[in-house]
Amino acid sequence: xxxxxxxxxxxxxxxxxxxxxxxxxxxxxxxxxxxxxxxxxxxxxxxxxxxxxxxxxxxxxxxxxxxxxxxxxxxxxxxxxxxxxxxxxxxxxxxxxxxxxxxxxxxxxxxxxxxxxxxxxxxxxxxxxxxxxxxxxxxxxxxxxxxxxxxxxxxxxxxxxxxxxxxxxxxxxxxxxxxxxxxxxxxxxxxxxxxxxxxxxxxxxxxxxxxxxxxxxxxxxxxxxxxxxxxxxxxxxxxxxxxxxxxxxxxxxxxxxxxxxxxxxxxxxxxxxxxxxxxxxxxxxxxxxxxxxxxxxxxxxxxxxxxxxxxxxxxxxxxxxxxxxxxxxxxxxxxxxxxxxxxxxxxxxxxxxxxxxxxxxxxxxxxxxxxxxxxxxxxxxxxxxxxxxxxxxxxxxxxxxxxxxxxxxxxxxxxxxxxxxxxxxxxxxxxxxxxxxxxxxxxxxxxxxxxxxxxxxxxxxxxxxxxxxxxxxxxxxxxxxxxxxxxxxxxxxxxxxx
Ligand code: ADP
Numbered sequence: 001x002x003x004x005x006x007x008x009x010x011x012x013x014x015x016x017x018x019x020x021x022x023x024x025x026x027x028x029x030x031x032x033x034x035x036x037x038x039x040x041x042x043x044x045x046x047x048x049x050x051x052x053x054x055x056x057x058x059x060x061x062x063x064x065x066x067x068x069x070x071x072x073x074x075x076x077x078x079x080x081x082x083x084x085x086x087x088x089x090x091x092x093x094x095x096x097x098x099x100x101x102x103x104x105x106x107x108x109x110x111x112x113x114x115x116x117x118x119x120x121x122x123x124x125x126x127x128x129x130x131x132x133x134x135x136x137x138x139x140x141x142x143x144x145x146x147x148x149x150x151x152x153x154x155x156x157x158x159x160x161x162x163x164x165x166x167x168x169x170x171x172x173x174x175x176x177x178x179x180x181x182x183x184x185x186x187x188x189x190x191x192x193x194x195x196x197x198x199x200x201x202x203x204x205x206x207x208x209x210x211x212x213x214x215x216x217x218x219x220x221x222x223x224x225x226x227x228x229x230x231x232x233x234x235x236x237x238x239x240x241x242x243x244x245x246x247x248x249x250x251x252x253x254x255x256x257x258x259x260x261x262x263x264x265x266x267x268x269x270x271x272x273x274x275x276x277x278x279x280x281x282x283x284x285x286x287x288x289x290x291x292x293x294x295x296x297x298x299x300x301x302x303x304x305x306x307x308x309x310x311x312x313x314x315x316x317x318x319x320x321x322x323x324x325x326x327x328x329x330x331x332x333x334x335x336x337x338x339x340x341x342x343x344x345x346x347x348x349x350x351x352x353x354x355x356x357x358x359x360x361x362x363x364x365x366x367x368x369x370x371x372x373x374x375x376x377x378x379x380x381x382x383x384x385x386x387x388x389x390x391x392x393x394x395x396x397x398x399x400x401x402x403x404x405x406x407x408x409x410x411x412x413x414x415x416x417x418x419x420x421x422x423x424x425x426x427x428x429x430x431x432x433x434x435x436x437x438x439x440x441x442x443x444x445x446x447x448x449x450x451x452x453x454x455x456x457x458x459x460x461x462x463x464x465x466x467x468x469x470x471x472x473x474x475x476x477x478x479x480x481x482x483x484x485x486x487x488x489x490x491x492x493x494x495x496x497x498x
Pocket of ligand 1: 224246251
């Protein structure tokens with residue numbers, strides 16, 4: 001870490017990032033079985049900032065064994081729900097207490113501006129608290145039978161067992177918590193594989209989980225690459241369930257790997273989410289709302305509003321506002337307090353997004369957004385708006401995962417036709433609607449095939465609201481009560497009383 005920007009780091013985060021990193025298996029911090037390591041890059045400078053163990057199939061196997069032991073016997077298996085709640089609440093408090101440090105690690109590992117990372121970490125602690133409350137409330141029910149005789153019948157909800165969790169790099173700490181917290185709430189044990197681009201906060205979280213007092217083997221963290229460690233986790237015959245967040249393409253590989261033992265699979269995948277601005281909308285809110293929908297986190301958000309439909313009567317005004325909003329955003333290193341938007345995660349990702357921008361221009365779309373000179377080394381892309389886009393263009397159809405939005409005017413009043421346009425995608429994760437007409441909002445929300453719809457807001461980051469996709473955006477729902485369907489099995493018990 002030679003760049004002067006690292007002088008902005010606090011002592012604790014600097015010490016953690018520079019430390020020799022190990023993985024967490026069975027309560028011990030270990031090197032990879034092979035002894036191999038890999039480099040971790042700061043996307044804001046392109047510098048190597050750390051190196052971590054390169055876990056592979058052998059390490060995954062050890063982690064699964066540790067998780068199995070913890071699930072079947074010991075303190076965790078016998079723990080009462082109220083004690084799991086207490087542990088999770090302690091974890092939430094510790095996440096908050098270490099919040100500044102976690103935010104700084106995230107700013108270096110992932111590139112997020114500090115203020116954004118700090119808000120995310122506060123939300124992460126709230127997610128743990130929300131989940132913690134459910135541990136004592138997830139009951140089965142008694143069932144009235146109609147078959148002859150006198151019966152006592154009931155259902156129970158049981159933890160599904162050992163869970164493999166594979167997460168992406170766009171929100172490293174939040175994604176880890178979205179996965180771990182509900183699994184622990186119901187008594188599962190976990191093997192977590194963070195993304196190879198952003199392993200640091202998962203490892204720091206492992207330390208905090210130990211500090212909170214979770215028994216050994218309940219959470220195991222293996223750093224490594226997708227094709228080796230990730231694939232081994234998805235395929236492992238003693239894993240009962242795999243939960244994956246990432247690209248649709250990789251999600252399909254996870255399904256195939258899971259076939260061997262028919263483990264349960266849940267997937268939170270890509271999106272190409274539409275945002276609609278109707279002429280009656282409050283444009284003071286809708287314009288920055290539509291801009292944030294795509295520029296937040298440099299567009300590296302599965303629910304990013306990457307297709308913007310604006311009624312033709314207000315199209316010029318809204319699009320000019322979105323372009324201006326993008327131009328004013330300070331794009332820079334996450335540790336620079338002035339930064340509002342950080343870099344993309346990697347050189348490959350920047351090349352991919354730059355490629356889409358070139359392709360958009362070649363295919364005839366008009367590009368807006370200031371060209372800027374960025375710090376050499378960092379993987380920055382300026383906020384970009386395309387107009388004159390058509391459904392056959394790759395920028396319109398494919399998930400770009402960068403700060404690039406396709407804007408289209410519409411002049412239709414027919415909600416079925418408008419919804420058909422929104423639904424003209426293989427994805428179905430999210431949709432945004434800006435209008436003050438209540439009936440219109442409800443009617444359009446019904447017609448859109450997506451797991452979440454926001455009206456006069458973009459994405460509500462609320463633990464109680466289920467989140468997940470229709471179509472190729474995924475299987476299952478995270479957050480809300482619905483997440484427990486992913487981590488529990490229902491058993492029915494019928495007792496003949498005669
Ligand atoms: P990206 O291509 O943007 O990195 P991915 O969906 O490939 O997104 O990655 C998300 C997560 O999936 C990461 O933790 C990655 O290591 C993991 N992963 C990648 N390939 C596989 C695979 N074949 N099996 C299981 N996990 C994988």
